[in-house]
Amino acid sequence: MSLARMAEPATTPRYERHRPEQTLLYQLVQTHYPEFCAQLDAQGRRLPAYVRQEFEDFLLCGRLEHGFLRVRCEDCKHERLVAFSCKRRGFCPSCGARRMAESAALLVDEVLPAVPIRQWVLSFPYQLRLLLAQQPDMMGKVLEIVYRTLATHLIRKAGFNKHSAQTGAVTLIQRFGSALNLNLHFHMLFLDGVYAEDQYGAMRFHRVKAPTREELGALVHQLSQRVSRYLEKKGWLQRDMENTYLLLDGDDDALLQFQGYSVTYRIAFGPQAGRKVLSLQSIPPAPAKESDRVAKQAGFSLHAGVMADSQQKELRERLCRYISRPAVSEKRLALTSQGKVRYELKTPYRDGTTHVFFEPLDFIARLAALVPKPRVNLTRFHGLFAPNNKHRALVTPGKRGKGRKPTEVECTQEKTIEERRNAMTWMQRLKRVFNIDIEQCEHCGGHVKVVACIEDPAVIEKILQHLALKESPSLARVNDARGPPDQSVLFQC
Known part of the structure; x- marks a missing residue:
């Protein structure tokens, strides 16, 4: 161990293992999910298999009892254990944070070029949220319509046409709202301009002005x-003379009913099902000036007021983290003295609503409504960022795309299968997002590495x-005190 390494100040936060069993969210699911399923069975209803699997895997996520990695310092031999994660996409905050860090790093480092980026957010009427x-x-298909409309604009x-210029976008499909309601909407990171080939065949970026209120109004109408x-x-x-309504199948589907109530901010489970969710309201804030970067029509809302310039890399990464954040924030979750679940809104509503309250079983139904169907990609790449676009390698920082020729250095550097599959290690995610350098030992500063994967229950x-005996002597098993040996037995011939 070098003196320079010993002299390094501890400027980065220390890593502490996530203990999900101590969080309120885990305790609520562990306590009330079995009762929730029992009541559904009594009613002759059942959740889909993928939703049940989401809850079951969440209860295993981060628990050392179900498997872990052994990580050891190469210098001082200090070890720590890293539990396996569930890798689910519904409501697990830990796996959601991991996916947020990985997605943001991928977009900033390999996809989004150093040009202005604008966020376009499109939300839908209640009925369409449930249908989508x-x-x-x-x-x-709806997302394709939205992209073509905005790209053409x-x-x-x-000043170009679709044959002479192209743009690109990345869409993060969010399924949740600030009140744990099902609110499917599109967050689209668009190039704030277009790329066109110049006379030498090179791709040149042409920036456009910010959209006006009139333009947004025309776009949301289209x-x-x-x-x-x-x-x-x-x-x-279906349309008739007076109304427009949607045709939805599966009226007896339990999940569909939960999603329908979640979309409309109503209680989804229990004797009060169908009523408005209890909320806490304060004095409404003073009405803010209406933004020039938002337009609404017939329940559709289009917002384009957030932009990151070419040199604002940190802002771009924060924006990418925001649109790929997990559905549930444990910091805003609490339990009242009456046993109700209280969830704080990220931003108060216009009517002054700051918190919403759920019965524990209704809270479980809310979580079930947020679980996406399996094999549905929630991140989509369009235009120049699409994997099959012939110009992708020319405009993206990662230089990866269709028809790209590898450099001489890349040809000489052979990567393993694991290196090609893994975009970022869990150590790199912690360091990038939380400034926690887990690749160095917290005791001596030496390099750490994974030495074993433990999956055998025994x-x-x-x-x-x-480890329990070593870390906490009070947990050691102490045999009962016994008297002196029987002398007659010891000295028998």
Whole structure:
């Protein structure tokens, strides 16, 4: 161990193992999920298999009893254990934070070029939120309509046509709102301009001005009309002389009912099902000046007021983390003295609402409504950022794309299968997001590495018992006191 390493000040926070069993969210699911399932069975209803798997895996996430990695310092031999994660996409805060860090790093380092980026947020009427959450294929088609509409607007505004210029976008599909309600909406990071080939064949960026209120109004009108026409053509939307309504199947589906109540901010489970969720309201804030970067029509809302310039890399990464954040914030979750679950809103509503309250079983139903269907990609790449676009390697920092030729250095450097699959290690995620350098030993500053993967239940129990005895002598098993040996037995011939 070098003197320079010993002299380094401890400027980074120390890593502490996440203990999910001590969090309120874990305790609520562990206590009330079995009762929730029992009441559903008594009613002759049941959650889909993928939703049940989400809850079961969440209860295993981060628990050393179900497997872990052994990480050891190469110098002082200090060890720590790292529990396995569930890797689910529904409501697990730990796995959501991991995915947020990895997605933001990927977008900033390998996808988004050093040009201005603007965030476009499109939200839908209540009925469409439920339809898009239930029909992932339909959601993909609607997203294609939204991208084509916005991309055409940018290309024409820059003075080009679709044959001479291209733009690109990354869409993060969020399924949740600030009140743990099902609110499927699109967060789209668009290039704030277009790329076009110059006379030498190089791709040159042409920036466009920020959208005006009139332009946003025209765009949201186009989007509402085009989406409605498409849904009507496919038979999901019906119109008559007075009303417009959607056709949804599965009225007896428990999850569909939970999602329907969640979309409309109503109680989803229990004797008060269908009523408005109890909320805490304060004095409404003074009405703010209406933004020039938002437009609304027929329940559609289009916002384009957030932009990151080319040199604002930290702002771009914060924006990427924001749009890929997990659904549930444990910091805003609490339990009242009456046993109700209290959840604080990220930003107060216009009517002054700051908190919402749930019965424990209704809270479980809220979590179930947020679970996405399996094999549905919630991150989409469009235009220049699409994997099959021939210009992607020319404009993205990662220089990866269709038809790209590897450099001489890359040809000589062979990577293993694990190196090609893993974008970032868990150590790199902690260091990038929380400034925690887990690659160095907290005792001596030496390099640490993974030395074993423990999955055998017998070995797991043996190691955990050993560590409990070593770390806390009070946990050691002490045999009962016994009297002196029987002398007559010892000296018998």
